[in-house]
Amino acid sequence: MKTPYDIQFETFTAAGGLYDERHAKLYAEFADNLIADGSYSIIYEGVAHACYTPITIDAAPHLKCYVVAPLAVLPDYQRQGYATRLMEEAEQQLKPDVVFIMGEFHHYGKRYNTPHKVDLPVKSLAPLENWFALALTEGALDGIEESTSSITGPYAEPRIWTHPSEQV
Ligand SMILES: CC(C)(COP(=O)(O)OP(=O)(O)OC[C@H]1O[C@@H](n2cnc3c(N)ncnc32)[C@H](O)[C@@H]1OP(=O)(O)O)[C@@H](O)C(=O)NCCC(=O)NCCS
Numbered sequence: 001m002k003t004p005y006d007i008q009f010e011t012f013t014a015a016g017g018l019y020d021e022r023h024a025k026l027y028a029e030f031a032d033n034l035i036a037d038g039s040y041s042i043i044y045e046g047v048a049h050a051c052y053t054p055i056t057i058d059a060a061p062h063l064k065c066y067v068v069a070p071l072a073v074l075p076d077y078q079r080q081g082y083a084t085r086l087m088e089e090a091e092q093q094l095k096p097d098v099v100f101i102m103g104e105f106h107h108y109g110k111r112y113n114t115p116h117k118v119d120l121p122v123k124s125l126a127p128l129e130n131w132f133a134l135a136l137t138e139g140a141l142d143g144i145e146e147s148t149s150s151i152t153g154p155y156a157e158p159r160i161w162t163h164p165s166e167q168v
Contacts, residue, residue, distance in 0.1 A: 002043075004041055006028075007043065007047070007048065007049040007072050008028040008030075008049060008070055010074060011024075011074055012024035012027050012072065014075045015075075018163075018164040018165060022168035023164055023167060030154060030160060033153075034051040034153065034155065037154055039054075039155075040090070042089060042093075047074045047076075047077040047082060049070075049072055050068050050071040050083075050090065051069065051070065052068055052090055053067050054151070055149055055150070055151045057098070057118050057149050059145070060140075063137075064094075064096050064097045065097060065099070065100065066094060066100070067100040067101065069155070069160075071083060071086075071103075087099075097137040098114070098133055098140050100112075100131065101132050102131050102161070103132070104130065109132060112133055112134040113132070114134050114141055116144070118133065118147050119148050120161060121148075121155075122151070122156060124158065124161035125162070
């Protein structure tokens with residue numbers, strides 16, 4: 001049975017593009033650090049892994065919110081719905097009001113499609129159009145004007161919020 005480290009490392013070693021083995025090591029260690037810090041961790045059918053870390057919308061601290069990362073699906077299993085089913089399973093278990101994810105529109109934009117004005121929890125040059133939200137509780141983000149957000153632990157490290165080209 002592959003560990004979260006294995007799934008992250010193997011996926012990002014093979015990903016190509018922006019990613020090389022240094023990113024693979026960074027994200028695999030990030031996953032282990034989040035798990036040690038108490039983030040929720042899910043391995044889906046032995047081939048996909050993600051962590052869900054609590055994040056607070058400062059203007060609405062009563063909402064139960066998470067941010068997903070790192071997320072990896074082993075190369076042979078990509079584009080077959082594994083990431084989507086992992087997310088559905090995690091959401092059933094965690095029962096969040098809102099889930100956030102930072103990434104590419106073509107990966108996440110269709111599913112994480114709730115308009116929002118919640119800022120990143122760390123100072124980052126990452127474009128806000130890559131910062132997606134999904135309100136699982138209908139209307140949870142309605143009426144929340146611009147808000148800061150807060151996070152603690154390994155995901156509060158600015159490096160992880162930078163562009164992959166700056167991370168290694
Ligand atoms: C990105 C990743 C997590 C998606 O997991 P997946 O199981 O392949 O995704 P799913 O099959 O559930 O598809 C989810 C959506 O992403 C899209 N998608 C997935 N891989 C894609 C790709 N390489 N190019 C374009 N779209 C892609 C799917 O078409 C789908 O969109 P749709 O709902 O509009 O049809 C997975 O491919 C992965 O681990 N990739 C390598 C690492 C990486 O590049 N990560 C991106 C940085 S977060």
